[in-house]
Amino acid sequence: MTGSLAVEASERTPLLRPRRSVESLKDVTTISTRELSRNGEDIPHRKAAVDEEAPPERDADAAPTEPNASITRIISVLLIGGFISNADGSLLLATHPVIASEFNALDASTWLLTSFSLASSATQPLYGKLSDIYGRRTLLVVAYALFAVGLVLVGLGTRMSHLILGRIISGMGASGMTVLVSIVITDLLPLRDVASWRSYVNIVSTTGRSIGGPLGGGLTDTVGWRWSFLLQLPFALLGIFLILLTLPSDTTHNASLDPDPEPKSQSKLARIDFVGATLMTLTxxxxxxxxxxxxxxxxxSHPLIPGLVGGGCVFGGLFLVSQAWWAREPIFPVELLRVGDFVRSVVVMACLIxxxxxxxxxxxxYFQITAHASNSVAGAHLVPAVVGNAIGGVLAGAVIKRTGNYKPPILLSTLSASLSYLLLLLRWHGSTSFLESLYIIPGGFGSGIAQSALFISVQAAIPNQYMAVAASALYLSASVGMMAGMAGAAAVLQGVVRGSLGRRLGEGGLGLGMGEIVxxxxxxxxxxxxxxxxxAALVVKAYVEALAWTHGMLLLVPALTAA
Structure with a gap:
């Protein structure tokens, strides 16, 4: 097979390309680790065909397998942003009622969380295309700057509206700080090495999300909630300085990889699809x-809910029409929707997250209700899942780097998550031992595997010029899955608790004042x-029943990925 002019494409083929030699980020998009033809079939490397079954170390064209010092330095700098942006996202979980109460606006406290997550999700897909036009370094600096401005507005705000505006701006910056680190990693490294480095990104992000809540609560109790934001400012400014110091300025795509090279004669501003960006954000x-x-x-049941969903369908349809027939440089090429592996990866990511x-x-x-655990102790019960997430990401990266196979890890991630949810459904009934509390580890383990393997699945399935846009779409699917999972679990929990507790109170002869108790x-x-x-005993039983229904709903999610 090595002597032929073409090789049969397989799962491993894109990952077995010879490693490129990277001297600086300036040249990262001029040589692709996998070149794909227009019909989606793999094209052999210009220098020599590659035997997909041959161990990668036998490839004579391959460079040393370890990343050089400059790559390590660049990625280490970008991990700063990944950490603080994820920590900031969870910083208000424990303190938003306290902050809002200072402005006599407790009823609006959740908007401090909602505004951040919505702004982050709405801007994530934009960073991929904009970084193709303006360069990775420019967009990274913009993202860090937006994040810093938001921190100042929140830290010095005198009205609740100032804080919400600051959270919106911080969310717009945080999405770029998160998305662009993975895009740069894909620029710098061969595809089969990307999973290993992505696992480190996953560890840093998960750690940030895990300590954000406790850290915010601790700072609020000691030096005040404003400092939980202002103390992040030096790290954001340090990140900007290090990015300018370590990343070269020219990080845009090479013309040979641009699907439409004609717009190169236009100004960069003219290349931005403002109509598509607006419609996508509204969708x-x-x-x-x-x-x-x-x-x-x-x-x-409020009319606003179906109204918004209907509006989303209309905006979504207009967005697809604009991208397919009107936009000169689409912000989301509709050709990606014809790539089965890309679509499946996005859906699986959303479901598993x-x-x-x-x-x-x-x-x-569960532990607050059944074991009367404090906030800190209840939160500590999440640590096993966080550890499982980190281990899963690292192992998936190592397996993909060694074997070049990413589909078996994806299958393992769904099976592991299913096992966790099944154990919770069967064993968590109000009296849970320490060993039984560890049943959440497979859930975190599966999620960690998925985040590393699905990123590789997307990158292996698409042409190189769409890499940044596809990575942004995958991150968006994770954000949508995150909000859908929490909203779905809360809806099932609230609905079942109300019905179960009402029924139990009626059967116990406590119907008088039942509505107030519920x-x-x-x-x-x-x-x-x-x-x-x-x-109290009836309330606990109602919650345990409701949580069992929640676990049952979670068990259906991996089944959707299999379908």
Whole structure:
């Protein structure tokens, strides 16, 4: 096979390309690790055909397998942004009621969280195309600058509106800080090495999300909540300085990889698809607002929910039409929707992250209700899942780098997640031992595997010129899955608790004042500490039943990926 002019494409073929030699980020897009023809079939490397079954170390054209010092330095700098942006995203989980209460706006406290997540999700897909036009370094500096401006507005804000605006701006910056690090890694490294480095990104991001809440609570209790934002500012400014110091300025795509080289004669501003960007943002927000508002701000039956979903469908249709027939340089090429592996990877990512976040949101509540655990102890029960997530990402990266196979790890991730949710459904019934509390490890393990392997699946399936756009889309699917998982788990939990508790109170002859008891039980997790023992026992049983339904819903999520 090595002597032939072409090789039969397989899962491993894109990952077995000879490694490129990277002297600087300036040249990262001039040589592709996998060149794909227009019909999606693999094209042999210009220098020599590659035997897909041959061990990669036998390739005479391959460079040393370890990344050089400059690559390590660049990626290490970008991990700073990945850490602080993810930590900031969870910083307000424990403190948003305290912050809002200072402005007598407790009813608007959740907007401090919602505004950040919506702004982040709406801008994630834009960074891929814009970084192709203006360069990775420019967009990274813009992202860090937006994040820093948002921190200042929140830290010095005198009104609730100032804080919400600051969170919106920070979210717009945080999305770029997260997305672009993976895009740069793909620029710098051969595809089969990307999974290993992506696992480190996953560890840093997961660690940031894990400590953000406790860190925010600790700073609020000691030096005040404003400092939890202002103390991040030096790290953001340091990140800007190091990016300017380590990343070369020319990081745009080479003309040979541009699907439409004619616009190169135009100004960079003229190349931006403003209409497509606006329609895409409206589409994303129209679909995400119901997930954030439904069951929290307004009931799911409120006319606003179907109105927003309908608006999202209209905007989405107009967006696809504009990208297919009107845009000169589409911000999301519709050709990607014809690539089966890309579409499947995006859907699987959304489903697995939805299941993971649904589980993560329910675990602390389970121990608060059944074991009367404090906030800190309940939060500590998430640590096994976080550890599993880190281990899964690292192992997936090592396996992909060694074997060149990424589909078996994806299958393993769905099986591992399913095992976790099945164990929770069968064994978590109100009295949970320490060993049983570790049943969440396979869930985190599967999520970690998926985040590394699916990124490789997407990059292996698409032409190189669409790499940044596809990476942004994959991150968007994770954000959508995150919000959908938490919203879905909350909706099932609230609905079942209300129905189950109402039924149990009626059967126990406690129907008088039942509505008030149900409202208090579903709005205050500490209600059982003040209720009579009889009512408290009924509340616990209702919550355990509801959480079992939640675990059952989570078990269906991996089944959707298999379908």
């Amino acid at each position: 994303i927000l129209s679909f995400l607002f119901p997930l954030e508002l439904g069951g929290v701000k307004v009931p799911w 939805a299941g993971q976040m649904g589980m993560m949101s329910a675990v602390p509540l 409202d208090k039980a579903t709005s205050d997790v500490r209600f059982i500490d003040h209720a009579t023992p009889r009512i």
